Amino acid sequence: MSKPAAHLHATDVHGAARLIVEGVRQTTSLVEAMHLNISSCVWPLGPGREGHTRGITGLVYRSIRDITGLVGTGLDGLLAPLAQFIPAADSSPQREAIVAALNGVLGDHLEASGNPLAIPMRLRQMGLPLLLEREALRQRIVAPKARLLVMVHGLCMNDLQWRRNSHDHGAALAEACDCSVLQLHYNSGRHISENGREFAQLLEQLLQAWPVPVTELSVIGHSMGGLVTRSACHYAQQEGQAWPDKLKQIFFLGTPHHGAPLERLGNRLQNFIAQLSPYVAPFARLGKIRSAGITDLRYGSLLDEHWQQTSRFEHGSPHADAPGLPPVPCYVFAATLGQELGDAKDRLLADGLVPVDSALGVSAQPARDLGIPEARRWLGFGLDHWDLLSDPDVYAQLRQWFQEDEAIPAA
Incomplete structure (x- = not known):
C-alpha cells in the first residue's frame, strides 16, 4: 500500500522558520530606513539617505536584528537534525504547487541560503x-x-x-x-x-x-x-x-x-519608487525580493553574460x-x-x-x-x-x- 501524500514535510517547518527569521530582519531594516529619513527631515523629493540610525535608536534596531539572528540560529540547530529523523513522505499536489510558487519568487535566495525548501533539478x-x-x-x-x-x-x-x-x-x-x-x-x-x-x-x-x-x-x-x-x-x-x-x-x-512586458513594467516601477521620495524609497526594496528567474524574463536572458556584467535590477536593454x-x-x-x-x-x-x-x-x-x-x-x-x-x-x-x-x- 502506498503512503498517503503529505501537505507538510518536516523540512518545510525548518525552511519556513528560516524565511520568517529573514523576513523579520529585513522588515526591521526597512523600518529603520524609513525612520532615518523621517528623523532627518530630508527633502520630500528625490532619493533618501543611506545608512543606519545612530545612538539609542540605532542600538534598538541592531538589537532586534541580532536577537532575531540568535533565535534563527537556535531554530536551525533544533529543526535541522529533527527533520533528518522523520521519514520523508510523498508530496501532495497542493504542497508541490506551493513550494514551486515559492521557488519561482524566492528560488535563488532559497538555494544560496541552503534553505531545504529549494527545489533540486x-x-x-x-x-x-x-x-x-x-x-x-x-x-x-x-x-x-x-x-x-x-x-x-x-x-x-x-x-x-x-x-x-x-x-x-x-x-x-x-x-x-x-x-x-x-x-x-x-x-x-x-x-x-x-x-x-x-x-x-x-x-x-x-x-x-x-x-x-x-x-x-x-x-x-x-x-x-x-x-x-x-x-x-x-x-x-x-x-x-x-x-x-x-x-x-x-x-x-x-x-x-x-x-515579458510585466517584468519590464515592474522594474521601471521599482526604480521610480526608489527615486520618487525618501519617505517611500525604502519600499523599493520589496521589489528586489523577486528572484533572478523573474528578472531574467525582462528581456529573455539566456546566458551567464546577460546578468553577470551588471546589476539585474538595472532596466537594461535587449541582448x-x-x-x-x-x-x-x-x-x-x-x-x-x-x-x-x-x-x-x-x-x-x-x-x-x-x-x-x-x-x-x-x-x-x-x-x-x-x-x-x-x-x-x-x-x-x-x-x-x-x-x-x-x-x-x-x-x-x-x-x-x-x-x-x-x-x-x-x-
Whole structure:
C-alpha cells in the first residue's frame, strides 16, 4: 500500500522558520530606513539617505536584528537534525504547487541560503524523481521507448501541473505516438542560464543511461521552460555534449523569446519608487525580493553574460548577443485573449503574460527575429497563457507536428 501524500514535510517547518527569521530582519531594516529619513527631515523629493540610525535608536534596531539572528540560529540547530529523523513522505499536489510558487519568487535566495525548501533539478515521472543509472531506469520505466519526449514547465510551476482540466499533453502524446515521456522539475527562481546548463548535463546523463538506444529526443517547453531549453542547447553545443545529435524538434508554448512586458513594467516601477521620495524609497526594496528567474524574463536572458556584467535590477536593454534557435525544427505556440490581432484585449492583455510577437519569436529588428517559418507557428484566440496546457486545438497541432514522418527542414 502506498503512503498517503503529505501537505507538510518536516523540512518545510525548518525552511519556513528560516524565511520568517529573514523576513523579520529585513522588515526591521526597512523600518529603520524609513525612520532615518523621517528623523532627518530630508527633502520630500528625490532619493533618501543611506545608512543606519545612530545612538539609542540605532542600538534598538541592531538589537532586534541580532536577537532575531540568535533565535534563527537556535531554530536551525533544533529543526535541522529533527527533520533528518522523520521519514520523508510523498508530496501532495497542493504542497508541490506551493513550494514551486515559492521557488519561482524566492528560488535563488532559497538555494544560496541552503534553505531545504529549494527545489533540486531532477527528471521525474509521475511526480517521482528518476535516478539516471541504467539499471535503476530499467526497473522504473515501463517499456522504455527509443523515442523520448521531455517536458519543461514554466515559472512558479512544477511538473505535475502539465495536467490541467483532466488533460496532459505528454501523457496523450505517449499513448498516441509510442514515446516515453519524462518531466523536468526545477527551481524556476534561479537564473535561466544556470538552469539551462544543468538541464543540458541532465540530458547528457539521461541518454547515456537510458535502457534502450535513443533514436529521437523532443522537448516541449512552456513559458520559461522554453528559454531554459534554448539555454540548454547553447551550453550543450559549447561543451560538446552528444545529446543534441539526437534532438529532433522543440515545441515552445507561450515562451517569451523577447521577454515579458510585466517584468519590464515592474522594474521601471521599482526604480521610480526608489527615486520618487525618501519617505517611500525604502519600499523599493520589496521589489528586489523577486528572484533572478523573474528578472531574467525582462528581456529573455539566456546566458551567464546577460546578468553577470551588471546589476539585474538595472532596466537594461535587449541582448544583442542572444543565441538563436538550435538547428532543428522549432515550433511556436502563442495565445491571446483577443478575438483578433490588434483588438483591445490583444493590445492590453495578450495572453495575460506574453505578447504574441514575443511568443512567436517575431521582431521588426532582423537581429532579434528568430526566423520561424509561418508553417511552424500556431496562434490561438480567446486563450490565456495557461490554456496552452490544455486546449484541444493546441494538442491537435502538437500531435500533428509530433507525428510527422518527415519534419519540415530546419530554416
